[in-house]
Amino acid sequence: MTTTSTAPNEGTGPATGGWDALPDSFGDIVRSDASLSRFLHGLPGVDQVGAEARAASLGTRSIKTTAKEYAIDLAIRMVDLTTLEGQDTPGKVRALASKAMRPDPADPTCPAAAAVCVYPDMVATAKETLGSSGVHVAAVATAFPSGRAALDIKLADTHDAVEAGADEIDMVIDRGAFLAGRYKQVYDEIVAVREACGDAHLKVIFETGELQTYDNVRRASWLAMMAGGHFIKTSTGKVQPAATLPVTLVMLEAVRDFREATGQMVGVKPAGGIRTSKDAIKYLVMVNEIAGPDWLDPDWFRFGASTLLNDLLMQRTKMRTGRYSGPDYFTLD
């Protein structure tokens, strides 16, 4: 199956992709906690040692010269440039938005990042700066990062962000409910937030550091995909460990299997802890070899990161000029 997609840098509206209606076949599965539990616990298990060994072995791929240039530019286009701090100000967000549009002011051939990711109250500011640049605004909603609030508050949070112009909503699941086996509640929440998103795309954050086992990551992936998430995302960045290669591997297997079962493609976003170009390239190798080349696109794979971008830029400059330049030659925003 092939999917046509438009890179966010080129288009103006939200990325196409994702899907609009639930396949009927999930009707029976998502009816109750019991039916969901039967389905999710019936998925093949994940062997921890084997999954970690596979991720480590993909990490030994040697990406050089033209392949490295391609990977670095692609990684820049996949960055959701993120600031999620209590100390965020409109000035900080404007600076970040400028950086996302022109990551390397010295080099106009440098592609833009995919999106900036902010709290809902900063969406309007970000949107104002980004205008019609094609760089998206993503907002973390639903009582991020803990998700400990009533559903109507989470939905109001989502509505706020969408109304302020967010193209993408990054929601958190209720990890407590998930770990207690109340899968139906988690499912219903995702469905409700998805509805509140309107045209905005929904990324579902699992906080894999709290789910802890790979079996849980696989189950959460299927739950979120069945509930209509456009993206599944590892972490908030507020809990350690955040994104890891093996966790992302399990999620990439899930989106691959989901497409095989339903024809629908779902994106993957590892977030938190990815700081170097070397790391980013390892992730791209994994996307390429686990999910397949169709996912090598900002519509289907993102990095939730902040410091990563400058390292990508330094490597990019090194590839083009043959020289390493110091950190002072790249903007800190």
Added chain:
Amino acid sequence: MTFDYAPAPESRSIVDIKPSYGLFIDGDFVDGHGKSFKTISPATEEVLAEVAEADEADVDAAVKAARRAYTKVWSKLPGRERAKYLYRIARIIQERGRELAVLESLDNGKPIKESRDVDIPIVAAHFFYYAGWADKLEYALPERGHSGENSRPIGVAGQVIPWNFPLLMLAWKIAPALACGNTVVLKPAETTPLTALLFAEICQQADLPPGVVNIITGAGDTGRHLVSHPDIDKVAFTGSTEVGRAIAKAVAGTDKRVTLELGGKAANVVFDDAALDQAVEGIVNGIFFNQGHVCCAGSRLLVQESVAEEVLAKLKRRMSTLRVGDPLDKNTDIGAINSAEQLARIRELSDIGEAEGAGRWSPECELPQNGFWFPPTVFTGVSQAHRIAREEIFGPVLSVLTFRTPAEAVEKANNTPYGLSAGVWTEKGSRILWMANQLRAGVVWANTFNKFDPASPFGGYKESGYGREGGRHGLEAYLEH
């Protein structure tokens, strides 16, 4: 634009291959009396070096040197002194690891990823491990009542090793022999002599007393002279069951001690409750690791019928991502077949599989023009009656069979003249233990495959040979009863 990995070749400038090599006897490289032969790179058919072929007189000289070293020096050294040499060798192997890895990949055809990350690290680990035993032998085999005075070495060991893991098999043979106080004459395979000869240089570098390790190169005749030499006390062989039989006959009626590590046709058993993605990795690693040139390769996949289709689909998708090509490229997963002869055998058996009606499948992959290459191949619809399910192919060829119940899986897995290894994939712990008790195989891996550790004994049942290498058990073969 697609993500095409650019070539990432490991530089071969680190190795210094001489145009010709002599025999390593009594601490020095000497010219042989016999002819010489060429060793080539199986990936390009480029001649790498000329190597001496040891004749009967050369073998005799090597055994005499080993005997002298045994009597005068090595058997008299306290264990802790022997250990110092072994530790030194292990450290030099680590220091020269990249050189050894590149040379191994050049001469054998295996991917650099594998020689760098698997072979050479385990080689070093083996020397470190047995170095640790050298001064503790009296505690090694308490069940045999060993005490300080009766943990005696056997004498001179004649060792013949195969071409699939040249340096690793050398380590499996030499490390325990030396730790126990024996001296050795070792013959590497005729297609892969170079790392053994580099190991000889490492022995010099480590100041190992002359004659403790002797390396003689050559083919079948050289091996025959070695194992039938009257002054050899112990024969250790890894290789084909056919040659193993001939060796067993040759030493019958003598008081030589023998260990044989021979062929295999291992079953890799996947139950329907297995972690399927990791099981697929294990299947791939089981049969395509080292081009399938592995005696314990999981060459028969036994998959439960209820998941057979799903597993096969996943397996084929995974096989499509395997990268076949230049062994020195760091991204190569499958390298070259070791020799024209072996390639012919793989082709012959694969053609027989097709003629007998099994479904043959390989992913699309471009094979280099020169050298010896065979694509990763899977046969479906195979039954126990097919030759490809009975005979060891020793190449990247997997036969897929199905089963319905655990009892049927055991029956089929054991229904082979071999018994070297087996794999079990299930998330059910009790079933793993039950299967391990039922399977007649020297090694049973659970939810993994082709894992080697110097502390773990390795060896076969039935036609896969006798004796154990590795671990505490590996010392037994080199100590007097």
